[in-house]
Amino acid sequence: MALPFTLKELDPSGYLVRQGERAEFTCVLLSGFAYRQKIVGDGGRQIVALQVPGDAVDLQNSLLKIADHSVQALSAITMARIPRKALLEIAATHPRIAHAFWLDTLVDGSIAWEWIANIGRRDALMRLAHLLCEIALRLEVVGFHEGEAHKLPMTQEQMGDALGLTTVHVHRMIKQLERSGLIVRDKRTIAILDEHRLREVADFQRAYLHLNLLDD
Amino acid sequence: MALPFTLKELDPSGYLVRQGERAEFTCVLLSGFAYRQKIVGDGGRQIVALQVPGDAVDLQNSLLKIADHSVQALSAITMARIPRKALLEIAATHPRIAHAFWLDTLVDGSIAWEWIANIGRRDALMRLAHLLCEIALRLEVVGFHEGEAHKLPMTQEQMGDALGLTTVHVHRMIKQLERSGLIVRDKRTIAILDEHRLREVADFQRAYLHLNLLDD
DNA sequence: CGCTTCGTTGAACTGGGTCAACGCGTGTGG
DNA sequence: CCACACGCGTTGACCCAGTTCAACGAAGCG
Incomplete structure (x- = not known):
């Protein structure tokens, strides 16, 4: 400050x-x-x-x-x-502040590596599920409570651009997740219904977000 | 030291x-x-x-x-x-050393972002060409002179795993680059023949490697 | 109330994956 | 010193996940 x-x-x-x-x-x-x-x-x-x-x-x-x-x-x-x-x-x-900046950068890098694995080796459904899991968790961490953790205003085109997919295919995957009862949609927002099963579909392991840094 | x-x-x-x-x-x-x-x-x-x-x-x-x-x-x-x-x-x-560590981490992150773009939005041929360009340049920077900058002992399987492709398709792309006269192969090493054209094929912009950090 | 941006949907297509076989060099153990 | 195995590269035929194209619908906005 x-x-x-x-x-x-x-x-x-x-x-x-x-x-x-x-x-x-x-x-x-x-x-x-x-x-x-x-x-x-x-x-x-x-x-x-x-x-x-x-x-x-x-x-x-x-x-x-x-x-x-x-x-x-x-x-x-x-x-x-x-x-x-x-x-x-x-x-x-201020070495401790410098250290914090460094850590922040490190976590960004760690997330990027997970994205590489996500785009490179998971199919479209897993990719999308993984993205949703990451967003939900990160939003929770910064204080959005669980129910509204999905109000990220992303278009399907933007999701596609984040996942290396086309709009059309993102849409199909969203519908598939919805049919499976993992998510529900209301207009343009997505809410996670069954976070546990979604994480299984996504092969989501939260370690890469390094949320436990604070208790070091 | x-x-x-x-x-x-x-x-x-x-x-x-x-x-x-x-x-x-x-x-x-x-x-x-x-x-x-x-x-x-x-x-x-x-x-x-x-x-x-x-x-x-x-x-x-x-x-x-x-x-x-x-x-x-x-x-x-x-x-x-x-x-x-x-x-x-x-x-x-030592703040200056801390700063150097931070920069190193930052560059790793920058490279990761380029890889995300490479895997997410470029086709197999461009991806492979891009990887070859990156390797060649990074090796040059650490002192391998140009001619031998390609002795990275990677198998086609490993290239595939780096590019989000299969062994079979990596092989097809290698042959295509070879047919186009951009690279030559000798046993299991690849040498770049026409770096300029290869970079064009690869859409390779070296900025993301941030090699100019030293002259800051 | 028309325009624009986004979502939705189906049909046809293709880049890259899968499968399966073979070839070649190198190292190793008998 | 040779036979064999193993790791890697090579190749072709077939297949499918995801793309492309094209059209229409629905909500928000000026």
Whole structure:
């Protein structure tokens, strides 16, 4: 809290970081959701990470000179922007804070590795189930209580881009999960009915989220 | 160099870190190659990262209590094992070293995100070409000169597990690259003939490797 | 109240997987 | 020193999960 910051709001699909820009600020998400995406040569889009409230979304790019990907708002968001310099300064003078930044980055990496395994080696149904499990758990951790842990405003297209699938196929998998009684849908929100069975379908092991870091 | 360490050698497919174990040491690869892998529910394997000489292979797991994946030797390797405690100690007392560890972790994460995009949104030919480009460049950076930058002893099965493909299809793609004159093979090694065209095929942009960190 | 964005659905298609067999080199034990 | 086994590469035929294309529907918004 001692750091200087400015508050900023953003509409859905507004840019927190734009690919190719030099990031002068690190953003901390206060409310709302965001995603990181990469555009590949043929115009295809891949979402490589999701950010929930409390995440520091640009420890990454602010250290690495030029951003090699973009971060966009998924919903309307509010964020605190901290000058890159102040952040590096405090990391350099407060080892425990530096350690915390490092851990945060480490967990992001661990999640990315799980996503690689998810996309590379699981079929569409498992992938989708896995994503839903991850989202639900991460939202719970940051204080959404269980029942509403599914209000992440993602379109089927965005889910597809996160899972390496097409919209059409995401839709079919959603319906299949629904038919199996694992989820229910209401308009554009998904709620998990049977978290235990969903995790079995998804082959979901929560270890990779490293939620137990605090009790170290 | 002031840190205490013990040297250790390992044969191909020996474990540097075993999933589920508590890592008491961080390893620095001195020679040889290694890979990180995850096993998914149905027994499938996904290689989520490659490590080349000079890499600190377990900054990750040594901070995060229990390893959520394994690291295995790809070739015969030698490594220095540094006690976890000594490493954290030096990070806590030397901000510039802590900063370097953080950066190293950040780059690992950046590479993982590129892999997600590669597996999620590129077809088999591009994926393979991309992997070859990354390997060649990373090996060059750590001092293998260009001609021999391809002696990574990976089997086609391992490439498949890194790319989310099967052995059979990796083989077909290798042959296709060969027919196009982009690579040549001699027994079990691959050499890049036309790096420029290969990068075009691969949609390879080196930014994600963040090789320019040193000139900051 | 029309436009736009997203969801829904079916039919046809294909990239990559599966299966199964064979080939080649290397190491090993008799 | 040879026979055999084992690991890896190679190849073809067939198959299927997921894509593509195309059309329509439903909700939100200005």
